[in-house]
Amino acid sequence: MSTRAMLVVPLVVAALFALPLPAAAYVRTVTEAGALSRWKTPCPTMEFSLGAPPPVSDSQGYFEAASAAGAAWSQAALDGVNRCTNVIFTVVSVPDVAGPVGMDYHNRLIFRQDKWCREPPPSGDDPNDPPCYDEHALAITSVFQLKNSGEILDADLEVNAYNFTWGDFVTHPELFQTNTQDFQGAITHEFGHVIGLDHTCFNPGATFADGKVIPRPLDNLGNPVPDCSDDDLPTVITQATMYVSVASPGAEVDLRSLSLDDVQAVCDIYHVEPNFVCLPPSGAYLATGGGGCSYPARPRRDSIACVLVLLLMATVARRRR
Numbered sequence: 001m002s003t004r005a006m007l008v009v010p011l012v013v014a015a016l017f018a019l020p021l022p023a024a025a026y027v028r029t030v031t032e033a034g035a036l037s038r039w040k041t042p043c044p045t046m047e048f049s050l051g052a053p054p055p056v057s058d059s060q061g062y063f064e065a066a067s068a069a070g071a072a073w074s075q076a077a078l079d080g081v082n083r084c085t086n087v088i089f090t091v092v093s094v095p096d097v098a099g100p101v102g103m104d105y106h107n108r109l110i111f112r113q114d115k116w117c118r119e120p121p122p123s124g125d126d127p128n129d130p131p132c133y134d135e136h137a138l139a140i141t142s143v144f145q146l147k148n149s150g151e152i153l154d155a156d157l158e159v160n161a162y163n164f165t166w167g168d169f170v171t172h173p174e175l176f177q178t179n180t181q182d183f184q185g186a187i188t189h190e191f192g193h194v195i196g197l198d199h200t201c202f203n204p205g206a207t208f209a210d211g212k213v214i215p216r217p218l219d220n221l222g223n224p225v226p227d228c229s230d231d232d233l234p235t236v237i238t239q240a241t242m243y244v245s246v247a248s249p250g251a252e253v254d255l256r257s258l259s260l261d262d263v264q265a266v267c268d269i270y271h272v273e274p275n276f277v278c279l280p281p282s283g284a285y286l287a288t289g290g291g292g293c294s295y296p297a298r299p300r301r302d303s304i305a306c307v308l309v310l311l312l313m314a315t316v317a318r319r320r321r
């Protein structure tokens with residue numbers, strides 16, 4: 001059995017029936033076995049391949065934007081009077097032009113410029129595992145996690161620079177009128193997937209790799225998550241960074257700032273633990289004596305689920321009008 005054949009590859013985007021109760025809050029990614037996704041040590045470091053970045057920003061601009069997106073989910077930004085989380089989300093620049101998606105303990109942030117396809121391409125002709133992505137998808141985050149425990153081991157984020165250009169809507173608001181997307185806003189949303197969050201609404205129809213329909217998730221209050229197509233979604237859903245789209249045209253920049261719901265998510269899932277510290281990244285993570293950031297242990301004999309999250313497609317549709 002090949003390595004890839006051992007991977008379970010569910011496509012997370014969503015599923016069925018209508019809402020009963022008004023969903024109130026954040027939604028966590030769930031594996032096929034029903035486990036909630038979570039990093040054991042909440043110190044993800046993304047290796048950003050900036051060897052030959054696409055227009056219209058430059059390497060420094062992209063790096064600063066990605067770093068700010070990581071900081072938005074990190075303890076320094078989220079701490080109020082009382083510290084609520086241990087998360088430190090770091091971005092480091094690497095000189096690579098591209099990089100592979102795969103379970104290798106390297107979290108990668110990669111622009112796809114020559115084609116909008118997975119690298120390396122999947123083997124076989126599995127219709128649930130196509131080699132190329134939907135041209136309307138701005139970015140795709142693949143999260144590799146243990147199916148039974150939900151422990152996240154690796155996450156790779158591919159950005160569609162083949163169908164879109166990327167820029168900064170704050171310093172260059174005129175870019176909104178073009179085919180350009182706001183990089184920091186989109187990446188802040190994708191980083192939410194990296195730490196184990198799903199969308200705050202649900203799109204019916206998606207299946208896991210084995211063909212099973214993905215069940216409607218529950219939010220943190222135990223309420224079924226409503227359809228994204230519902231007309232009267234509450235603002236707690238539509239104004240979250242983890243909403244599937246943006247609340248209104250031009251609101252891409254708003255994704256950069258977490259809503260109270262997003263903050264509650266990261267503080268609940270990765271609540272503060274005493275005597276815990278993330279060590280600075282040094283290529284791989286360093287081990288600490290007391291449970292800090294350590295290089296993840298070798299995967300147990302628990303199958304690994306890869307969750308692909310297709311993102312912000314509604315945003316694209318709206319922007320392309």
Ligand SMILES: [Zn+2]
Pocket residue numbers: 189190193199244309310311312
């Ligand atoms: Zn998303």
